[in-house]
Amino acid sequence: MRGKRVKASSTNKLSKHISDKWAKTEVLKNDAEIRKHLPMTQMLTESRLQGMLQQYGMVYVKPTKGSQGRGVMKVELKEVKRAGKLVQSYTYQLGLKKRTFTTHRALYLSILKYAKGKVYLIQKGIHLLRHKGCPFDLRLVVQRTPRGGWNATATVGRVAHRRKIVTNGSAGGTIYPTAHLLRSYASSAKLTSMLKQMDQLGVRTATRLHRVYPGIVEIGLDLALDAQLKPWILEVNTSPDPCPFALLNDQTMLRRIVRYGKMNGKTYRLRCKKAKRGL
DSSP, rough: OOOOOOGGGOOOOTOOOOHHHHHHHHHTSSSHHTTSSOEEEEEEEHHHHHHHHHHSSEEEEEEESSSSSTTTTEEEEEEETTTTTEEEEEEEEETTTEEEESSHHHHHHHHHHHHHTTOOOEOOOOOOOOOEEEEEEEEEEEEOOSSOOOOEEEEEEEETTTSEEEOOOOTTOOEOOOHHHTTTTHHHHHHHHHHHHHHHHHHHHHHHHHHHTTTTOOEEEEEEEEOOOEEEEEEESOOOHHHHHHHHHHHHHHHHHHHHHHTOOOOOOOOOSSEEEEE
């Protein structure tokens, strides 16, 4: 928890699933082009958390191992008026619960208490685009081809529950076609260009990870778009859940995922109970 480093070499490189977020981040940081799309990320310590809050105002604290948005906290530093004076206030949200503190020390001790000794990291907060007032991100799936290359095979939008900070379907997120969520932010030509850029970023990411972890056959990138429509890699999942695509009216991408997965020896459970269909 207190700055413990997790080496990429500690993970079975032939495994199809790499769970450690920090290990994957360390690999991706070695690629100059990918690094431009990685939010600043550090292992959690009290001083690093304080420094990043002072620099960015908002960060996410998340376990290095975990899925479906479990354990992810949104942490903010704000200035509020009290008795006519501006003072600093610290807040974090986990699930539906929000807690506010008057000192950084109290904030950090509360986070430590929740973490229960697990290893956590800090990630610069990206202010997500919104749909009907709720933040959303995108899931991009990239899969190994029979000839050994990589293809971006599917993309979908995930809108967070109105009172939550994560977009995962397991946390009450709602699934939409990517184009539907972005049409109010970009023209048709701009959207085509953005999707191509994200596909290229996804293929580059898969290629880089595969050099270190040759066992992986597919990845799911969680991408945030900022106000300038720049894509940021929030997380890379090496066992992406295809369930969001099962909720789309157009099943073309789902069929493509399953077809590529079958060629790579993968099978999928498509019993999607928690995510909601947006359209």
